[in-house]
Amino acid sequence: MAVRVAEFVNNWEGEHRERAEKDSFWNDFFAIFGISRRRVGGVFEYVAQRHSTGRHGFMDLFWPGKLAVEHKSAGADLSLAMNQLVDYLITIDPIDVPALAVVCDFDRFMVRDLEAATTVEFTLAELPAHIDMFTYLAGYRRSAVNLDEEQANIEATTLLANLHDRLKEYGYPVHDLRVFMVRLLYILFADDTQVWQKNLFEDYIRVNTAEDGTDLGSKLRDLFEVLNQETRMVNLSPALDAFEYVNGGLFAESISSPVCDQNIRRDLLKACQFDWSEISPVIFGSLFQNVMTDKERRIIGAHFTTERDILRTLGPLFLDQLEQELADAKAATSGRLIRLRKFRAKLPTLTFLDPACGCGNFLMVAFRHLRRLELEVQLAIRQAEGAAGNEVFDIEMLRQVTLDQFHGIEIEEFPARIAETALHLTDHQANMQMAAAFGQYIPSLPLSKSANIKNANALRADWNEVILAKDCTYIVGNPPFIGISMRSSEQTEDMQLIWGDDYHGTLDYVTTWYRKAIDYMGDRPIRAAFVSTNSISQGEQVEPMWQPILAAGFSLDPPIRLMARGSLGFECERGARAGSSVPVSHRSLPHR
Structure with a gap:
């Protein structure tokens, strides 16, 4: 320049x-x-x-x-x-x-x-x-804009929630609207994060749609179709052909085109003007929370966990141990390179299941930190190898942690699709960081491997159909906590099915994930951690909750009392305090 x-x-x-x-x-x-x-x-x-x-x-x-x-x-x-x-x-x-x-x-x-x-x-x-x-x-960010992460997340979700609400008000079918919003999330992130040329989508809307918005729906339909086409007609408009093929099924489903107007176009362009490049993947969960109604939130027990609190769960479960292993390998005075390579080889073998994954926040944060550790160990190996490590290489060989190590189950279709999309964008961000560190470009399109997110009731589904227990390393998540007075009849049936003869009416809905998990884990060396309401570690729930679990030979690591002395006040991203405070329990098989 x-x-x-x-x-x-x-x-x-x-x-x-x-x-x-x-x-x-x-x-x-x-x-x-x-x-x-x-x-x-x-x-x-x-x-x-x-x-x-x-x-x-x-x-x-x-x-x-x-x-x-x-x-x-x-x-x-x-x-x-x-x-x-x-x-x-x-x-x-x-x-x-x-x-x-x-x-x-x-x-x-x-x-x-x-x-x-x-x-x-x-x-x-x-x-x-x-x-x-x-x-x-x-396409560079204007320096005058200086929002912190929380402010940026709130502003971004508000922009998209406004667009969602207007389309809903106009009568756009609910299923089509949800598919539309997930696609739009991907496109807006792609427009600001080098998935394709900077601001390509914003320019497409400004240049190729009428100011009154009457042709916006058909133009978006054309774009969605092109994004799903690997082979294209030679006379395709250059404005559309500039967009790269996006596989993975994100744009495969045919949905109706929304009837748009000047207000819809204006809301969309406002969203385009926002800088999405620095947004945390947790924005997807925040968006979902914004667009859900209070009634839906009550019925299915949805709640939002911040990234800070997700790390309070992932740290003791596996991340703290990995951080220490890498630090020890870097500091080793002998066999340093061997230890670093062994640590690198370990990362792609770890697998994760979140059986209440929502918008995929736990999986996203776990994946991002696993990619971060992978980058750190790759750089440490290059440094240890000296001149040999600086030779020309295929950067794809360095990217061994992949999305197909991550699995989830989510009862609602909309957050399940958001989880899939968000994980692809998290992968892209990690690719950009690795590319910057090694000075080589890593293409993110077409999409290669994907996370496995099953849209189902986790309490009725067979977890082995998502990932075989023998192949699973960690179970983690934030299942809904719903007391007896708020449970639906179907949720009570879920609990009776899973707990069987051990069912006790005072138990919170969240406890059913514990029982389902220990049945799935069996004698295998799987570690698990769930965010839960503190009522399961005090009062009348303690005996019916923990007696069957401990009798089955499972232990708490660390003991739950260490986490339950005081409530963990979780903060919603929009600034409101969540309704439940929770301890985190980590469960593993004892030595037998």
Whole structure:
């Protein structure tokens, strides 16, 4: 970019002919950032209305949502021209108001940041020193935006919840709406995380759909179809052919096209303008919580666990031990390389089952940390190998931790599909981190291996049909906790089926996952951890809950009393305290 901006300054120094050369000037300006003005929808002589007079005129260049330009002849009054440009922008639809308004006479620039309400002036020769102001045109994040992770998650989920609610209000079928939202989540993340060209989807919507939104549904249907096509017609529109094939079934199902309007298009573009690149995968669970109704949340006992608290479960279950093993291998004074390679070989052998996976938060966090450990050990091995480790290699050989090590069961279709999609994007983020560390590109499309998420009632399903117990290393999750007064008749039947003669009416619904787990584990060396309500470790539930489990030969590791002295106050991501406080229990077979 530095070379291109220097060439731009050199090529246009001394130019003064406004009408003859201004279009070429701005086309070359866009080229600094590797952008085609026509592809992204930048329009010369854009018709607009003056706020002050009501009359129509022309902005010299307008890229909706990004940039507005008024170009003048040499020596013109730039302040007067800026006032004229802003007068046009007052009448523009708010979703299309650009970040920057620019007035230029070839040699001088006046730039007004409409978000920060600041104005700077500089000459053409000084453009290289100010080029960072414009890098957002190429998809880079604007530095003025500085949300912390929690704020970003809340804002992102609110944007998509608004879109969901509007489509639901318009009568879009529930199943189709849920499939649509899952696909949209994937596309928005892909647009900001190098799955394909930056902002490709946003540009597609801005350039190829009508402002009134009437053709938006059909355009999205066309895109969904193309994303599911590995082989395409040779005369396919370049705007659609630019999107890469996405396999894995995400876009395979045929759904009805939503009937859209200006409001839907505006909500979608607002979501596009948000920067999704730094969002935690836990955003998917947060979104699901936002769009569910209170009634649904009560009926199925849904609740949301933050990433911080997920790690309080994963740490004692397996992550703390792995962290220590890697630290010991790195610090070894003899046999260091052998120990590092042994640790690397161990990671792909670990398998996980979450039998109440919801949107897949526990699986996502476990997978991400396993990929992080894999990257750390690969870098440590390269360092230990010295010069030999820096030779040309196939980076795909370094990526041994894969999504098919992760399995889940979820009773609701919508979160099950979100879990699958979120895990693919978590994998992509890990690929980008590994690629950056080793200086090689790892393509994320087409999708290769996938997590195995079964849409079923975990208490009625055979867990061995998801992953054979002999192949499972860890069980983890956050099953619903529902007391006797809140349980449905079907949930009570679930408990009676699993507990059999040991069923006791005071037991919380969550205890059924414990009993199901020990039947599944049998004599195998599987470790398990569930987030649970603290009522299972105190009061009248203790004896009917733990006597059958301990009698079967299972132990608590560490003892549950260490975790149950005080309640663990879980924080919902939106800031509200969750209704239940929970201890975490870790169960493993004792030595026999």
